[in-house]
Amino acid sequence: MSHGSGKLLVINNLYKAFGGETVLKGISLEVSRGETVAVIGPSGSGKSTLLRCVTMLETVDSGDIIVDGKTMTGNDENGKAVYSDKKQLKAIRLNCGLVFQNFNLFPHLSVMQNITEAPMSVLGLDKDRARETARALLLKMGLSGKEDSYPCQLSGGQQQRVSIARAMALNPQILFFDEPTSALDPELTGEILKAIRGLAAEKMTMVIVTHEMNFARDAADRVIFMDEGVIVEQGPAREVINNPKSERTRAFLSRVE
């Protein structure tokens, strides 16, 4: 149920270091409900780390992360990150879906079992409800009839679509994608981008880390360019990609195109 026009995701001055190296240097950004945001940038720019911090696969050193008005982490008097209690974090976790570059499907479970596992064991849905939802998602992803297949029997593109369905099964308010097409052969990239476009058309709020510039330009509302742990530039997708304001953005785009 949407709660009006508040920002769905607010990140404020995020810092994250691994060992001695600072990977996120004061990242601040907001994502509105229904927006599709593409995050682009060179390897090592911190894009994946940013996603992993927001989905709680990593803990931040300092800064605020607020999802749908609920605080995930904030600073204490010394500027060190303090996370909310387990209950709040769990609620936030269920509101954020993540699609991995390597799919990370559970290989010993069928497609249906992969998708219904979390709704049943975490949300407590009964089997029939969970399977119904799963079937609807599989239909949306163009995978009807694959419910009893195992991941090893599917192509990369099909596996990634199952991944998307699995993330969506918990009905998250915001979906994160960590380079969803990078592990796929070029021919299979299209089916994923098509699936994501479908979600964008339904106004699903999404943050997509990607190397696909054309896709970022055409499917995203806003593009964020990150480099060396900072946001260098952000703005409407077409503007940033076609007419970048910063020299660094221009340099990156010319290298990639």
Added chain:
Amino acid sequence: MSKEAIVVLIKNMLEASAVTLEVFFLTLLFSLPLGLLFASLRMSKYKFIELLVRFYLLIMRGTPLILQLIFFYFLPSQLFGYGHGLPRFWAAILAFSLNYAAYFAEIYRGGIQSVPVGQHEAAAVLGLSKSRTFFKIILPQVVKNILPSMGNEFMTLVKDTALAQTIGVMEIFRLANSSASTNFSTLPIFVAGLFYLIMNSVVSNAFSFVGKKLDYYH
């Protein structure tokens, strides 16, 4: 050997193989869970515990099982000054269990660590609890990973039971040995070999069967 002697031999072998099987199953009963305990302690975040367990694993895997058998048999008399050690059978179970637990611990640890970290991350992101993640997602994959190694260990254990004769446990090998010298014949040795072979065939087939069942995915 005479026909009567052979019949007596077979009859005694069957009785002795009951002892062999007892040693086999009791060892597994204790060492399989004990190995899991050591594996988790081995992966403890407390350096002290990790080092202690690694030392234990080194000793148990680095010294001959036969020495460990003799050690545990005589240990109580060394410690408490009894006239005799533990009952032979239970000294054997103790030594075997501690020894095999060490091997299982390392096999479990390898199996657990070879499950890709992405599996843990996917489960975490979906909100699965730690125990649900372990039992529903990780453990099944570990079992499939470690099956071949475990099969090896089980078959080795069947054969290692013969070492129990060192501390006087009346199992197949001891029987075969004494029968061979009493009858001046190598036949008992072959008969013993046959018994071990039959037992290990069952183990081998059992593991093959489970392996095939788990082969529905890759």
